[in-house]
Amino acid sequence: MSGMKLLRMVNISKRFGRVQALNGVDFDVDYNEIVGLLGDNGAGKSTLIKILTGVFPPDTGEIYFEGKKVSFKSPRDAQRLGIEAVYQEATLVNVMNIARNFFLGREPTKWGFLLDKRRMNRECIEKLSQIGVKITSPRREVSLLSGGERQSICLGRAVYFQAKLVVLDEPTTGLAVKETEYVLNLIRSLKAKGISVVVITHNIYHVYDLADRFVILDRGNKIGEFAKAEVTPQDIIDVIRAGTAMVLRRER
């Protein structure tokens, strides 16, 4: 093992009925690195990060986090180690207010059961403004926020709880152009804080500037892994389309 990585997933396989969703995939994330996880629909991206964030276990394979072998029984286990999932529409409760969402599942309490609302309201506004998010009131209902603002609350949450690895699933889908820019900048600010990030996306142009490295999956197999210097966005699109990294070699 050359130098300890933040995360190593080794030989991960997962089968759902007849579908081999993942087939012996290795996946690493280094400290302070942004990795773009790419692939067409059904490539196995979501399965991989669901295993990573503890939604379900792999059939075979091992996960090492900060050099230690780990296994997750629930998302909570992954969260405790500092792996924070930011899934669109899946980690916020729309009918609840911002402060309640921000601390969901990890509420600050007095005497162990009483919500410390004053602290919740104050600290969520503080932390959000630190990463450049302006919120009018912590009591605003999340359903009234824009897509970008919702993402930003998840990201603020990750910073507040000192996540080491943040996993974003399609963070820019359905966002307006300005909002997309805003979310991408927030992701950069996570890296500036020393947090590693995995971004899943269809849209290579959104992550190309952002990411340090790209991993490409196709029908459950890893078909390519490139540092940014090695490839252009078009190369990555070609690999995804062809389903193999061979296309690049032929061209060179």
Add this chain to the structure above:
Amino acid sequence: MKHSRLLIRKYLRSLQTFLTVPELGVLIAIAAVIIIFSNLSDKFLQVQSFAAIWVRAAELGIVACGIAFLMIAGEFDLSVSSIFGFVPVVSALLMRNGAPFWVILLIGVGIAIGVGLVNSQITIRVGLPSFITTLGMMLFLRGIVLALSKGFLLPFAGDKMAAHILAGTITGFLRFSAIWSLIICGIFAFVLTQTRYGNWVFATGGNRNAAYMVGIPVNRVKTMNFVLCSVMAALAGMIAFARLGMVAPQQGEGMELEAIASAVIGGCLLSGGYGSIPGAYLGAFMVAMIQQGLVLIGAPPYWYRAFVGFLVVAASVLNYFVRRGFKTRLEER
């Protein structure tokens, strides 16, 4: 000029806070009911009438608090009406055989917990809608009640003191049951809005997957709320039993819909994640007011359901605007 604009804004903001309380719909509905009935009958605003309303509102209110707590967690319980009859009937049979009151209490609570556990486990494990699970439980338990009682009224043959503490008169118009219902409403409201568990209840009903993703034990929350809901129904049933001095095998029939109507009038969303315990209690109060009001004006009792039905829809429409319209429109200013 600038000063007055600031004042207007301040005024608008406090107006907005008022317009977005989940209990607003039910408060307006209650005001409407009071205005209508006090004009039709001068007895409506008298103390005796209020006392009669509260007797009914206390029992329905306890059930409605439990239902609201469960509905906010995203589930439903139709079987409350049958528990409301089943536990008193079993108690009456135990009393006949001379069981001491604490044994009866223990068995009653045990039955309620058991029913709550069965409802919740079938709903959670199999993934059936709780509407179906508890509809089945409602019919099943009602059948057992009829079989156990053989269709007869059963007397309250137990401890007089116990009956007094459950539903006896304290002074004039005030009964113990009213006190119990207020305490229960207070505890549930407190737990829901002020504690960590309450936050979990909202989240479980608002977005189950999100709650699961952030590590909330959603199934335990649902199970707990099913059990609490059943226990509340059993308690309310015992209060009615103690107050009437007997239990009919039909006791509670139709009550499940009244309780759900109370919760909905009080601001609960059928889809979960939003609602108010005091709202549900006030909803029960309103249902009781309609019953009493119709009696006082000498209207045929048939009108009762029509009236409740109308107000459920009217209050829900109002609640919808409270939640959506006022909120967004005023915030855009």
